[in-house]
Amino acid sequence: MRSVVLPLILGAIAVALIHFAYPAAAAAGCPSCYGFTEVEDGLYVERGMTPDRREAAKATVAAARARVRAFYGDLRSGPRILLCGTDACYRPLGGGSRGIALLDRALILSPRGADVVIAAHELAHAELHRRIGLVATLSRSVPQWFDEGLAVVVSDDPRYLATGPDRCRAEPGGDMPASRAAWIETADSAGLYARAACKVSRWLDAHGGSAGLLRLVAGGSFRDLAPITGS
Numbered sequence: 001m002r003s004v005v006l007p008l009i010l011g012a013i014a015v016a017l018i019h020f021a022y023p024a025a026a027a028a029g030c031p032s033c034y035g036f037t038e039v040e041d042g043l044y045v046e047r048g049m050t051p052d053r054r055e056a057a058k059a060t061v062a063a064a065r066a067r068v069r070a071f072y073g074d075l076r077s078g079p080r081i082l083l084c085g086t087d088a089c090y091r092p093l094g095g096g097s098r099g100i101a102l103l104d105r106a107l108i109l110s111p112r113g114a115d116v117v118i119a120a121h122e123l124a125h126a127e128l129h130r131r132i133g134l135v136a137t138l139s140r141s142v143p144q145w146f147d148e149g150l151a152v153v154v155s156d157d158p159r160y161l162a163t164g165p166d167r168c169r170a171e172p173g174g175d176m177p178a179s180r181a182a183w184i185e186t187a188d189s190a191g192l193y194a195r196a197a198c199k200v201s202r203w204l205d206a207h208g209g210s211a212g213l214l215r216l217v218a219g220g221s222f223r224d225l226a227p228i229t230g231s
Contacts, residue, residue, distance in 0.1 A: 028080055028106035035089060036082050046085040057114060058082050062153075064119035066125045068127050071154045071210050077130035079123070080106040083114055103137055104130035120155035127154075131217045142222045144183040145176035146203075149196030150213070153204065160194040161201065168198035 027034040035171045036044035039054050043061055069075050079101070083183040084090035088101055090110040098113035099122045107122040129149060136142070152160045153167075161167045172195045177183040186192060204212060216222065 010113055023105075024108055025102060027082060027093055027108065029085055031080065031082055034093070041081055044080065044082045046083065046089045049085045053085060055097070060083075060114055060116055060119055062203055063116045064123050067116065067120040067156065068123045068154055070215075071124075072131075073125060073210070075127065077126040079104055079126045081119070082106065082108045082205045084108070085114075086111060089198045101125040101129070103134070112227060117155050117157050121157065124151040124154035128217075131214075140179065143176075143178040145178065145179050145192065145196040146200060146222065148183065148187075148193060149198075149200030150184060152193055152197035153200050157193075157197070160197045167201045168194075170194035172199040172202075174194075 015095065023034075027036070031044040032039070037047045038044050040058055043058065045054055045057050049057070061083075065075060082093075084093070087110070090108070093108050094110055098118045099107060101107050101122040104126040107119070107126060109122065113122075125147065128142065128147060132142060150223045160169055162169050166196060167186065170191050176192055176196055176199070179184060183192065185201040204210070207213070207216075
């Protein structure tokens, strides 16, 4: 009996720790436990969302997937997408952000993130992480400024990209944070999204667009980006 009970106790403790330490991961692992219901394969919305909002969520996710697919040529990631309809749903999972990506496994979108641009931004993170692999993702082999700037470009976010041949709204300036922690500390105040989007956009222009990125993913090193971070 002890051999059966002990694993159950340890499992319950592990679930509790994940719930309190990282509720977003817990919700992604068990959406129904956190008040989500599946409306189509891989898409979960907050339980109680009205039928019209559910249909709007489906259309938003479909358009966001199409935007990421248009850049990459195909989609290799298939993260679970959890969409909150209220702030009360999202606050304990994502704080004050519009959306978050958990590796290439899940996205959680806030009510303010239920649009094509934000959904495509988070899907772009998931797609890059799937293509570089789990080890490279966890070891942060891609500088955070490049990851974020690429997501802005792929999602075609008009807040940070202009129209025209040179899409820059802000010059890159000096070095930008390579680590996630440093990015989170300074992103809002330093206008880093626009600066990173500019640098990535110009990098893509100089390296053949998405084909250049795919070459880098397939056989290059993102450390090679280091010499241009201060340009």
